[in-house]
Amino acid sequence: MLANDDGVRAVYAAHGPELYRFALRSLGDRGLAEEAVQETFVRAWQAANRFDDALGSLRTWLFAIVRNVVIDLSRARAVRPALATESRNNEPIVIDDDVERVLVAWQVEEALQKLSTEHRAALVEVHYKSRPYHEVAADLGVPVGTIKSRVYYALKAMRLALEELGWSDDV
Amino acid sequence: MTSDPCRELRGALGAVALGNADEAEHIALRAHLDGCAECRAELRELRSVAAGLPLADPARVADVTSSGLLQPSPTLAKRVLGRVTAERFARRTRRRRRVGLATAIAAAIVAFALVVPDGSPTGTHVALTAKEAGVTAKATLRSRNAGTEVAFHVAGLHQGEYYWLWVTGDDGDRVGAGTFQGTANASDLVMTAALPLRDARRIWVTDEHDKVVLDERLPAPA
Numbered sequence: 029m030l031a032n033d034d035g036v037r038a039v040y041a042a043h044g045p046e047l048y049r050f051a052l053r054s055l056g057d058r059g060l061a062e063e064a065v066q067e068t069f070v071r072a073w074q075a076a077n078r079f080d081d082a083l084g085s086l087r088t089w090l091f092a093i094v095r096n097v098v099i100d101l102s103r104a105r106a107v108r109p110a111l112a113t114e115s116r117n118n119e120p121i122v123i124d125d126d127v128e129r130v131l132v133a134w135q136v137e138e139a140l141q142k143l144s145t146e147h148r149a150a151l152v153e154v155h156y157k158s159r160p161y162h163e164v165a166a167d168l169g170v171p172v173g174t175i176k177s178r179v180y181y182a183l184k185a186m187r188l189a190l191e192e193l194g195w196s197d198d199v
Numbered sequence: 200m201t202s203d204p205c206r207e208l209r210g211a212l213g214a215v216a217l218g219n220a221d222e223a224e225h226i227a228l229r230a231h232l233d234g235c236a237e238c239r240a241e242l243r244e245l246r247s248v249a250a251g252l253p254l255a256d257p258a259r260v261a262d263v264t265s266s267g268l269l270q271p272s273p274t275l276a277k278r279v280l281g282r283v284t285a286e287r288f289a290r291r292t293r294r295r296r297r298v299g300l301a302t303a304i305a306a307a308i309v310a311f312a313l314v315v316p317d318g319s320p321t322g323t324h325v326a327l328t329a330k331e332a333g334v335t336a337k338a339t340l341r342s343r344n345a346g347t348e349v350a351f352h353v354a355g356l357h358q359g360e361y362y363w364l365w366v367t368g369d370d371g372d373r374v375g376a377g378t379f380q381g382t383a384n385a386s387d388l389v390m391t392a393a394l395p396l397r398d399a400r401r402i403w404v405t406d407e408h409d410k411v412v413l414d415e416r417l418p419a420p421a
């Protein structure tokens with residue numbers, strides 16, 4: 029699948045931007061995130077014969093690679109203070125275990141982003157802002173049942189989006 | 200097949216998963232869960248999502264949506280290709296030393312022969328087969344950087360019900376293009392599935408019960 033230029037282009041079109049967003053979320057630096065994506069494709073190409081369709085999706089495999097790349101780049105940056113200070117206004121440097129946590133956070137944010145505006149708003153109000161359902165319903169001029177139903181569908185749609193991103197219940 | 204009580208308790212199910220249900224909802228749901236394995240499984244799934252929510256920052260999501268900040272630079276695709284090509288060249292050079300020039304040239308010719316032209320810019324037009332009476336739909340699929348864009352025209356779905364649009368790849372995995380609500384009149388939607396158009400083999404729609412409502416196979420690219 030990475031054996032020729034078109035294969036690389038197709039895999040990049042399908043997964044490049046999301047690999048980049050995960051790397052940026054972890055590394056907090058656009059240049060470093062782009063470096064991580066390039067390195068991920070090189071490693072994926074080198075190991076392409078070890079990729080087994082039957083064992084899981086291409087996305088899961090690529091994310092396993094980018095996770096390692098992010099850890100390597102974080103370690104390299106940790107011993108190069110000049111680079112680290114450049115991004116002090118962005119994300120903290122993450123190493124090893126932190127990468128797992130950031131991966132989960134990033135998956136949840138990707139899933140939130142895919143929700144319709146209505147569904148996301150309902151979830152943000154009742155969950156993140158801890159507002160009572162009836163209050164949110166009154167604000168929007170809809171029945172309480174509508175808000176409850178939007179929250180249910182928001183969670184349901186997020187579940188499907190997360191499964192596509194390789195979500196596992198044992199995190 | 201999901202029965203009506205399950206549907207009526209969905210609001211309660213979401214609230215219980217989030218941990219903000221009231222006493223009446225707890226009681227009603229508990230009584231139902233004892234006899235309904237489907238809802239028990241669903242509650243487990245939604246709780247797992249709810250457990251992940253505190254890790255995310257919704258403000259960050261709003262920023263991303265409005266600014267497009269999280270897109271890689273448009274030249275990244277070229278640089279990725281450049282790096283992989285350089286690696287491939289390096290490996291071929293190493294191999295050439297081992298197995299000789301003729302084999303390497305043969306490998307290069309095979310690599311070129313595998314190149315296929317891009318999908319037509321006007322898009323692939325598809326009329327979907329309805330699995331439910333009165334439903335009609337057609338779609339235009341276009342190749343985009345983010346994957347396969349589906350311009351979808353649909354009529355005859357149930358007002359207010361939720362539907363899922365899926366695209367299945369040549370690897371058999373389904374990729375969601377998004378959810379939408381049924382309307383009494385015809386509606387036009389544009390959604391994107393994160394897989395390349397050339398890999399798309401099937402486009403289909405499911406309802407709230409995961410029942411297939413519309414379905415069509417896509418021809419493999421020539």
Ligand SMILES: [Zn+2]
Pocket residue numbers: 204205231235237238239
């Ligand atoms: Zn049930």
